[in-house]
Amino acid sequence: MTQKRLKPDEIKDLAARLNKVAGNLWWTWDEEAQEIFHELSPRGWQNLFHNAVAVLHEVSNYELSVRLQDSAFASRVRRVVDAFDRYLAAKDTWGGKHAPKFLKNPVAYFTAEFGFHETLPIAAGGLGILAGDHAKSASDLNLGFVGISLFYREGYFQQAIDHNNWQTEYYSLLNPANLPMEPVHDANGQPIKCKVHIASSEVAFTAWRVNVGRNPVYLLDTNLPENEPHYRDLTLRVYGGDTSTRIMQEILLGVGGVRLMRTLGIAPAVFHMNEGHAAFLTFELMREKIESGKSLAEAEEATRKECIFTTHTPVEAGHDRFSKDLMDFTAPKLAEQLKISREQLMGYGRVHPQDGNEPFCMTVLALKLSRAANGVSELHGRVSRHMWHSLYPDLPVEKVPIGHITNGVHLLGWMKGPVRKFWRRRFADEISRAKSSGGGESTRFWKKDPGSDWEKRLISPEFWQQIEDPSFVSDEELWALRYTLRREMIEFCRRRLLLQQQRVTQRDFIIFDHLLNPDALTIGFARRFATYKRAPLVFQRLDDIVGLCRDQSRPVQFVFAGKAHPRDDEGKRFIQKIIHLSKYSDLAGHLVFIENYDIHVARQMVSGCDVWMNNPRRPLEASGTSGMKASCHGCVNMSILDGWWREGYDGTNGFAVGEDSQPDSVEEQDRVDSDNLYHTLTDQVIPTFFDRDAQGIPRRWIKIIRRVMATLVPQFTTDRMVKEYTENYYLPKGK
Numbered sequence: 001m002t003q004k005r006l007k008p009d010e011i012k013d014l015a016a017r018l019n020k021v022a023g024n025l026w027w028t029w030d031e032e033a034q035e036i037f038h039e040l041s042p043r044g045w046q047n048l049f050h051n052a053v054a055v056l057h058e059v060s061n062y063e064l065s066v067r068l069q070d071s072a073f074a075s076r077v078r079r080v081v082d083a084f085d086r087y088l089a090a091k092d093t094w095g096g097k098h099a100p101k102f103l104k105n106p107v108a109y110f111t112a113e114f115g116f117h118e119t120l121p122i123a124a125g126g127l128g129i130l131a132g133d134h135a136k137s138a139s140d141l142n143l144g145f146v147g148i149s150l151f152y153r154e155g156y157f158q159q160a161i162d163h164n165n166w167q168t169e170y171y172s173l174l175n176p177a178n179l180p181m182e183p184v185h186d187a188n189g190q191p192i193k194c195k196v197h198i199a200s201s202e203v204a205f206t207a208w209r210v211n212v213g214r215n216p217v218y219l220l221d222t223n224l225p226e227n228e229p230h231y232r233d234l235t236l237r238v239y240g241g242d243t244s245t246r247i248m249q250e251i252l253l254g255v256g257g258v259r260l261m262r263t264l265g266i267a268p269a270v271f272h273m274n275e276g277h278a279a280f281l282t283f284e285l286m287r288e289k290i291e292s293g294k295s296l297a298e299a300e301e302a303t304r305k306e307c308i309f310t311t312h313t314p315v316e317a318g319h320d321r322f323s324k325d326l327m328d329f330t331a332p333k334l335a336e337q338l339k340i341s342r343e344q345l346m347g348y349g350r351v352h353p354q355d356g357n358e359p360f361c362m363t364v365l366a367l368k369l370s371r372a373a374n375g376v377s378e379l380h381g382r383v384s385r386h387m388w389h390s391l392y393p394d395l396p397v398e399k400v401p402i403g404h405i406t407n408g409v410h411l412l413g414w415m416k417g418p419v420r421k422f423w424r425r426r427f428a429d430e431i432s433r434a435k436s437s438g439g440g441e442s443t444r445f446w447k448k449d450p451g452s453d454w455e456k457r458l459i460s461p462e463f464w465q466q467i468e469d470p471s472f473v474s475d476e477e478l479w480a481l482r483y484t485l486r487r488e489m490i491e492f493c494r495r496r497l498l499l500q501q502q503r504v505t506q507r508d509f510i511i512f513d514h515l516l517n518p519d520a521l522t523i524g525f526a527r528r529f530a531t532y533k534r535a536p537l538v539f540q541r542l543d544d545i546v547g548l549c550r551d552q553s554r555p556v557q558f559v560f561a562g563k564a565h566p567r568d569d570e571g572k573r574f575i576q577k578i579i580h581l582s583k584y585s586d587l588a589g590h591l592v593f594i595e596n597y598d599i600h601v602a603r604q605m606v607s608g609c610d611v612w613m614n615n616p617r618r619p620l621e622a623s624g625t626s627g628m629k630a631s632c633h634g635c636v637n638m639s640i641l642d643g644w645w646r647e648g649y650d651g652t653n654g655f656a657v658g659e660d661s662q663p664d665s666v667e668e669q670d671r672v673d674s675d676n677l678y679h680t681l682t683d684q685v686i687p688t689f690f691d692r693d694a695q696g697i698p699r700r701w702i703k704i705i706r707r708v709m710a711t712l713v714p715q716f717t718t719d720r721m722v723k724e725y726t727e728n729y730y731l732p733k734g735k
């Protein structure tokens, strides 16, 4: 079929619309859009962190217009830009139906980090990724939502491993012109400018707008010539510097974020604090009310009505605490503005307001000044109620007002290309079968409405529940999909390892196909190397694990990745230990460490591994989300019953390590858990994976995969999570 050549205006129009798509993170969860950018500049796409904006800068306007003269390509581009416009214009939305008030007065979501995509590396870990996924689902649902964070121009650190296998950190400067963000302008077309009082200075800041589907996220930036260098660097790095930098970043985020909203004329109905970092926003809200004539008590009450708080960790060090001196120094005007004494101000951050020795805790402030608070899994909610019981001495512990909403992941953003294509093909098959049988035969729920919005069905629980039915998808097909994904990851690892090796040794002694075995049971572990996550735990029984890896008939292998905090030497020792084992022990070739864990590495690993291992020191993993990303790819969790897995595991959809309890002593816990890990592997995981029938298919394993998909995928999404936040928290009781 010959297609009509486009006229020059049409080409211009299409190019302009494609540029619009590049400027909206929507493309990060649309496969076809990514394919267009990839095709425009395959190397550019690969080398520039899969950055649509950078690719369009790489391709001249002239080249783009020439490429669009290929009518087949042009029609694919048109499909993408049409889909984008349809997405933005959709009328019949969940938010429009269930929470229309926020379309006018949005939910303002404050967070110190946002992890959207590898292009914009301004997240340190799970907290930021969750925030990014929250924003994406808010857009999908058409929930009125505005995000606030900081634009860290050097982002979070990049990890390189030196010749001593020691983590080193380096930073690269992000170039806003090459990122999917735009400066926010005032009415005169000038970059918007606001001020916030920090220490004895008025610190100026501007803002960038990131389009996340339908909603904006604003990133504050103090890198302005009128600021002293010290303040310009407040937005240099994610959690950069010492506690003094940290508190200043938090003043900027909380107080500055509210000021920006006011300047932009946005009147949020709810302020959601994602972790305590943002809690200074409550003081700014109180200040506004006191300035308009309210009493302190009234201001407090009114502020509390507007605020929601999510706590994310039971790890003590995860809760920011600042000394009185530091508060006095960095926020000297706060007390004055609220017309209270400095001691009174400190009281808002203390469990015992009168205790002059107690530091100022951001979590305490957030709990005191919000109308609702939650942890991020059922167990974490319970642990948090115990942790903060002293704030509510008159209540029994189970009445402490901290609930829970379990985390999730943004499904389409995490689902890898081959998996989308796999299901897309099934939709197409189903539709043509339904058509050829006159439509009467099919009992599939989408039969009435085949066609373009198959992605919507892809995130519906009904779809995933059908996967238990072998007539819907066969064992053979699922097993082939697993092989595709495992191979993609292994080849990705080999390429990365080659590059890692060349950098350190200047020679490549890695033989490409000798590292990792595409037929082996592949176990993945990737997350921050916080010590409570105990990355090297499985190697406590080293000889036994070596035996498993070197078993020719049932080979096992491990892929690790993760960053330690720059000041966490113990975490760095964990990395060193694992890399050492990967190079110099009998595990060489069966264990690899992939440098510079980020969203891209995460996507490869959660899709390609067969088993996703998690062994935190219970109950310190508040939720964990990487295991949720694994599920839609048929990667099976093997985890301690902590965080989300305690409620996700049902006895049939993966593997539990140990019981629903934990020993008191840390040493005992490590010993028991490493034994349990080993036994789970040898008693359950390995025998099931290698139990093959005459056709070579692991039927029992695939049955588990079906259970994973049917029970976990639809439950642990940010789609479900954002709906729960909206119904239970954002909408005040009684609506």
Ligand SMILES: *Cc1c(COP(=O)(O)O)cnc(C)c1O
Residues within 6 Å of the ligand: 124, 125, 126, 127, 129, 526, 527, 528, 597, 598, 599, 602, 603, 623, 624, 625, 626, 627, 629
């Ligand atoms: C998902 C993700 C995390 C969080 O993983 P956990 O399982 O919660 O530890 C951290 N970093 C990156 C890059 C991720 O993609």
